[in-house]
Amino acid sequence: MRTLLTQVSYIARRSILRTLRQPGVMVSAILFPLMFFAILASGLDAATSIPGFPAGSYLDFAFAFPLVQASLFGAVTAGADLARDIETGFFDRLSLTPMRPVALLGGMLSGVIALGLIQGCVFLAVGLLAGVNIQSGFPGMVLLVLLTVLTALGFGGLGAILALRTGSGEAVESSFPLFFVAIFFSSINLPRDLIESDWFRAVATLNPVSYLVEGIRSLVVTGWDLQALILGFGCAIGIIALALAGAVASLRGRMAHA
Amino acid sequence: MGLDERAGIVVENLVREFRKGPRAVDGIDLRVEPGEIYGFLGPNGAGKSTTVLMLTTLLPPTSGTARVAGFDVVREGPRVRAAIGAALQEAALDPLLTGREHLRLQAALHGLPRNERKKRGDELLERVGLAEAADRRVRGYSGGMKRRLDLALALVHRPRILFLDEPTTGLDPQSRSALWEEVSSLARDEGVTVFLTTQYLEEADVLADRVGIIDCGRIVAEGTPEELKAEIGRPSVEATPIESKDRDTVARVLSSFGEEIAAQPNAVAVRLDHGAGDLADVVRALDAEGLRIANLRLDAPSLDDIFLAKTGRSLEGEEESTETGQGSSREGARACARF
């Protein structure tokens, strides 16, 4: 167990360093979600006039957006890195060492968690400076960051599945639009009960991202909404469980072919 | 034959400086006769490719003049480009296009009439041996096939002057020989002037009518391969004893015939002071000592000997480090910095 943890920590360190050493990735991971958040928060402020809108400020309402978007970016980046390790033969080389392949997966996901933690804290700080009013106070902020990290972990697992199955960095990166679809076809822009289009509302209801978003949003806008939190954390844990199971199976499949 | 300016290359004091680093080309003069194959030989970082880029109007010179096919490369770029073809170091092919589509594109770029494009393309594909692979995407081509396609593309518009920048680097011996044959044929049968850069001694020796040796941006020697070798003048003899314990004795015997030079493992080589005529005496001297020799070889001076004489460095050493991936333009620049 100790050996495995040591191996995971080495790979995690490499994964984190690799991310931090790519300024382009860091810019995308931090600046892009913030930019989008600023634009949405201002551009859709008029939406607060819609009868039944749950928040007085669209800034508060939209705060979930950068947190969820950042998680998905992180997943694609980590997945692409893992795929490149496979493409370049680094993965095979590791297989020839005592390093356990599950350590590679663990290390990569540790990198995702670390990035998610950095992003969560940065966005929280920026949000507070911009005037976001978090109804649930400091304990809520902790849960907010935790849910962000769990979301990142879940989607990181999905990115790992893609990487292990395709072994292609390009294939993983071209999945980015799908993650984007997952964010936008949810209740990210309007509460589900205010979505006018029936088919859109149905898609948003089926989309697990909606519950992640609503869980985070409840901590900001409502305070302590137990149902939203249970659904949000439940979805996150569910995605993690499925993603990790899939990732381990994909890893075994790849090892069988190596 | 006098130089026909319209078909040749005339370069005077050509210089190219980059903002950071030494002068890549440091004032070169050269003249290439029409129909000649001119070999431009030098290690990595010597300035060969930079020279080619300037002569093909892809890079403006910092100073100096160059006229290609009678046109100034700076002021008359379009006319130069109409008269030349170039296959540069990177084959620059689109992996998503087929060989035939590349030719069609190139023909269109050069303004060949529509009805001529297909015919010319088919003709060139046949000529370079790619007719069967013509409709396959280039991503499936081997290195040799890509080079052949690159050559075909350079010939689409029937240029009078052809620039080839290290055309056989990375090719297997068979592909290399095929390309040499094609280049020779172009010059011999069609009167195309060929300006060929290479880091392979053998290539320059075999193909080129005249060779210019460049190092650190300057031409250090120029002439036919025979003229250059004659400058050194002296052949070398290499003897490999059957018993390796006799090596020192062989070295002692041979030392009286000339200075020792680099040799194969377990062999001894000397440059003969009095030329090939000494060979009989060498054999007698070795026999007189009772030495049994497995292999005795007489070698004419090589271009590497010229390079060594002119620069104090061996081109073959640079070549090996290139092939092992250790050589680089920086290596060349570091070597230049010593001088």
Place this chain on the structure above:
Amino acid sequence: MSGPAMRGSARGAFGGFFSVAGAVAWRQVYRFFTNPAFLTPAFFPVFFFVAFAGGLSRVGQVPGFDFSAGYTAFQFVWSLLQAVALGGAFTGFSIAGDFESGFARRFLLAASNRRGIVLGYAMASFVRVSVTGALLTLVALLVGMRIYGGVDLFGLVGLAVLVNVAATMFGAGVAMLFRTQQAGPVIRTPIFLVLFLAPVFVPQELLAGWISAVAAVNPMTFILEAGRGFIVGQPTGAAFAFGVAISLVLVLVPWALFGLRQAEKAG
């Protein structure tokens, strides 16, 4: 003088210009249609259109939101302009890729008049966005978009063409300056900002705060509002919008040629 040189000079710079442009455009268009990934640039405009028109349609009921053709048509105009602008950006990425791979040297080497290369890329960009625009329009009509403008729609198309040319010239200039894929973010980010710092979700008069101030000076705002006027058959500010769009083109064409000159100097 005989042979190729004479053919070259008889062809003259004029003929060479168009043959180069045609060849460059042919390759780009050919790659676009034979590569399965060609739909990728079409994805984002269609996706944003469906996401915003579908998910945000309730915003059309905000007090003061007065757009007779409905929220779908409102979003369609922005999505169309996004499509043509992104088409220009993707052409810029292509140019950067061609320089990075060395393929662009082939064009530089063969072209008698190298400006034809820029025209070729622009022509290909136009073809590309025509396909994307048609696809987007089809999707919009299928989801029930209402169009009230008749002949006025040509005004919208005209604006879209100008935006495409401007974006392509911008992308081309950046791509030829960088000559590597590092040009990507430098092309993408300004275009993204110009597109989003505009009345995307609500009309200009319903914007508040910093974005209202920024949108007020964003050239895209005038083009967007005029485009929306065309689609409801009540063109407003059209002359000014065309003036802005043409000015962008007049500024960005020299920018692209500047990039070309820098690429020529760098070899």
